[in-house]
Amino acid sequence: ETGVTQTPRHLVMGMTNKKSLKCEQHLGHNAMYWYKQSAKKPLELMFVYSLEERVENNSVPSRFSPECPNSSHLFLHLHTLQPEDSALYLCASSQDRRLAGSKYFGAGTRLSVL
Amino acid sequence: QKEVEQNSGPLSVPEGAIASLNCTYSDRGSQSFFWYRQYSGKSPELIMFIYSNGDKEDGRFTAQLNKASQYVSLLIRDSQPSDSATYLCAAIGGGADGLTFGKGTHLIIQP
Numbered sequence: 111e112t113g114v115t116q117t118p119r120h121l122v123m124g125m126t127n128k129k130s131l132k133c134e135q136h137l138g139h140n141a142m143y144w145y146k147q148s149a150k151k152p153l154e155l156m157f158v159y160s161l162e163e164r165v166e167n168n169s170v171p172s173r174f175s176p177e178c179p180n181s182s183h184l185f186l187h188l189h190t191l192q193p194e195d196s197a198l199y200l201c202a203s204s205q206d207r208r209l210a211g212s213k214y215f216g217a218g219t220r221l222s223v224l
Numbered sequence: 225q226k227e228v229e230q231n232s233g234p235l236s237v238p239e240g241a242i243a244s245l246n247c248t249y250s251d252r253g254s255q256s257f258f259w260y261r262q263y264s265g266k267s268p269e270l271i272m273f274i275y276s277n278g279d280k281e282d283g284r285f286t287a288q289l290n291k292a293s294q295y296v297s298l299l300i301r302d303s304q305p306s307d308s309a310t311y312l313c314a315a316i317g318g319g320a321d322g323l324t325f326g327k328g329t330h331l332i333i334q335p
Contacts, residue, residue, distance in 0.1 A: 211258045
């Protein structure tokens, strides 16, 4: 148990559905991240939040919408996804952005888009 | 574009031997380097980091950094079957997050 909890663990959705992924960290960290992990590809950073403010969006399509209501919770809202969005979505946290290399990852949500 | 390159493997090593995992990076501005281990179906877990040239040892693990050659390696001594996993190399430099991951090397320790 890393102290970063993600729900759901598995999600199957159609291209017209709207769903949300949830992440919660109990480590007192100030920075939280969303990553996408696809087969045969490096981990891709999607979003960075520091003290609840978004600091980076690596050109992620607008069908992915993050929300960080407080420093312990992070959401990823999904709508009108494409089959190529099927992947493992990982949430991570670090003490702060300066320690971004030392991340704690959640177990991930395995997303399948039909 | 910043890149971190790793041989995807699989790298097969007999139990008890030394496993050597290698990584190169393209950005000379990279300052710190991290090794994450990811078991199949699990999330990445940080096992080592290094930011100075030379070797850094932690138990059975040794990280090596050569900034002139832009080369990072991870040595695992006395390899155990439980070390079988994918090892991700990551480098950090400038930028808001700045952490660039390689694709990972799949390591298999054969009993």
